[in-house]
Amino acid sequence: MDTNTNTGPDTDPRPTLAVWKFASCDGCQLTLLDCEDELLALTDRVRVEHFLEMSSAEGPDGERADLTGRGPYDLSLVEGSVTTPEDAERIRHIRRVSRRLVTIGACATAGGIQALRNFGDVAEFRAAVYARPEYISTLRTSTPISAHVPVDFELRGCPIDRRQLLEVITAHLAGRKPNISGHSVCFECKRRGTTCITVAHGTPCLGPVTHAGCGAICPAYGRGCYGCFGPSEGPNLRSMVGQLRHDGMSERDVLRVFRTFNAAAPEYAPVPDLTAEAQDCPQDRTGRTDTTPEGPV
């Protein structure tokens, strides 16, 4: 693959941007197009070289784009997980032609909902779903981009947050670290003044172990966080599982709430064992000792 020509005019000082799709639903890529108010400012600063959701052309010359692109690109945004041998090869090429590679969304960062296959038998699924399973070529697992190539930054979410995407691009342009925190959704609830729905209503919520970034949308509307941004930094899953059981979730529900968009996140690996552990004492908060002082002394 020829990587030594940049199709833009030499006088164009703008860094180049490419957007790539792997196994995914396109929702995260569309977040970029959803930046309607910022699109003109964005295209003033970057030259969009490759973005099939926006144009079938590669670069300013309008050549027809293919799935691999020519490069080099200054910033590649990668959506989706790797589920086929071809994609495993393609991501290596994209890494080679990208100065900086940022994954966008739960698929690219944790394997996505399709990583549920990692817990099952792909051949069995294939036989059950497809009339001619022999036509389907797929890997046994769905894996994040970081399992295949070095990744410069991972943006969380299913889908990603528009403001965070702009922050990552803006930070890249300014040569600074993006302001993206790894703490819990609880920080966002408290900063926006949302009353805790777990404490005030007993609603099960994954906020305490979920990576911030969405702006704590669900709890603001009285719904428990379901973890679409994946695990926060250093989540205490043993305590969280005990709490979810305390808040009335069944063992099956607890297992399933962690088996969604970020099912294959390594931080969630202990959940099945922890869920089985918590089964014996569903009302007990893990580790709690009953020494609460009662009344005046």
Add this chain to the structure above:
Amino acid sequence: MHTDTDVNTPAPAASEEKVMGKDGMAALVGALTGRGYTVVGPTVRDGAIVLAELESADQLPYGWGVELQAGQYRLRRRPDGAAFANAAGPQSWKTFLHPSRVRQWSADRVGEETVFTADPSPPPRYAFLGVRSCDLRAVAIQDRVLTGGPHRDPVYQGRRSGAFLVAVECTEPGGTCFCVSMGTGPAAGPGYDLVLTEVVDDDGHRFWIRSGSREGAEVLAELPAHPADSATREAARAGVTAAAERMGRTMPEADLRELMAGTLDAPRWDDVAGRCLTCGNCTMVCPTCFCTTTEDVTDLTGDHAERWRLWDSCFDLDFSHLHGGPVRASTRSRYRQWMTHKLGTWYDQFGSSGCVGCGRCIVWCPVAIDITEEAAALHDWTRSRPPEDAS
């Protein structure tokens, strides 16, 4: 109070005292609004008694109480119709005095120059209606922290110096309250402009109201109140005295500062670390926790930048991130940092405890971690250690 915000300034003597009926509350809100204040007080929203801007005294939580446990908050109807017979809610006054997000300045590139602009908006003038004794102390503590040193926080100072404080003494402590242990209530200490004690009995629903500042006395003079009668005064005092006997929690009978310093190696820290989610909720609801982080943001043009200050927490890994990584990586070290600072090293830094016994950290911890239970366990550990270890 339009005075210097030194915590050591004693409150002026209650120069005026009166009794007003429930209708007086509407007059109070009206008088404060008329003086240009934005009135903030308790009101029911989203299944909790939150602090919000009030347009009318009708928005006060008349007839609502709360049932508080570790990790649990529930609204309960009260037949007596009292407005203030409920303990601390999910927010504290720091939400208004020390806001969670503040833009400190912005900068624009104009030609060859960079022009900096401090946020020009004048600080809001708040009247806080319903400041509990514990929270009154918490405000005094934040006064010391944020304006008591050589570098005064202009955001806090601007909001605080213009604020009018209407305290309300506690007659209905919650199951997680321990202000008596911390010496902060339930009777209101100094620092208020007006203080109310709510009385509901056979003689009606009324408030014993006293002024604590000149402006408080001026406002009091505008209210439809009558001279204080001894029956109301005694009923109010009896209610506060009884509240002191009904604290839901107590701290162990120990010097908490010494207890914290002497238990840094206690195995109990591992126990609590096993439960702690490091979600940061305890610090966010604490009325004295003041830590912030700074974010510099730029826009796509690269010609505009802003500096924002946001609430931060010692439970965030980034909080102690120095070169090479976080200093307090383990949950044990982060919980211990929070509790030993709150109850112990706060004295070294600011001359008092950082805890006012409001119980919010107990209520709003999703997994029901209880600072009084942890302190008691540490105290038990010091007493059960063999003598040679108990140096």
